[in-house]
Amino acid sequence: MKKFILPILLMVFIANVNGQSKEEMEVWNTNMKPSKFHKWIAQFDGTWSGQSKMWMDPKQPPMESKMVTTNEMILEGRYQRSTNTGRMMEQEFVGEGIMGYDNASKKFVSTWIDNMGTGIIFMEGELSKDEKILTLYGMMKDPISGKDMKIKQTLTLVSDNEHKFEMYMITDGNEFKTLEIMYTREG
DSSP states (O other), X not given: OHHHHHHHHHHHHHHHHHTOOHHHHXXXXXXXXXXXXXXXXXXXXXEEEEEEEEOSSTTSOOXXXXXXXXXXXXXXXXXEEEEEEEEETTEEEEEEEEEEEETTTTEEEEEEEETTOSOOEEEEEEEOTTSSEEEEEEEEEOTTTOOXXXXXXXXXXXXXXXXXXXXXXXXXXXXXXXXEEEEEEOO
């Protein structure tokens, strides 16, 4: 059954494309091309050393650890795959992210998975006017309460060889920083 799904989806796509006007086809073609925002993401390609600080309680000092992140643009520059390894909460940490820019919605989009949970986080957001800070918002399930929790992530371009990642939990309109990673480009 699974091997029939892709050919069926391809036939539906082709059938819809064949009914499109020249103008509509041009919109599709423009939508498929990487934009200046994809190039913005690509500047983070490479291997990065990270010094992380994680807060479980804002009144307590953070737990500190080291991370290594490797980013690479995939699918002809449309998305960036991020592979992350290190230690967090005194155990091995592995995480994977995919980030892109959706030309149709005009928003940055991101997914995240790691070995600290079993859910997939979906986020979307915008780049600041000075193109230094990407801010993404999403939801994640709080494993303790079982309720949805709003989250925020920022990616700040410090220089060609440094950037900062921050993650916040948002409850009752209040932001609580849970994670900060300062990255330095390796090599």
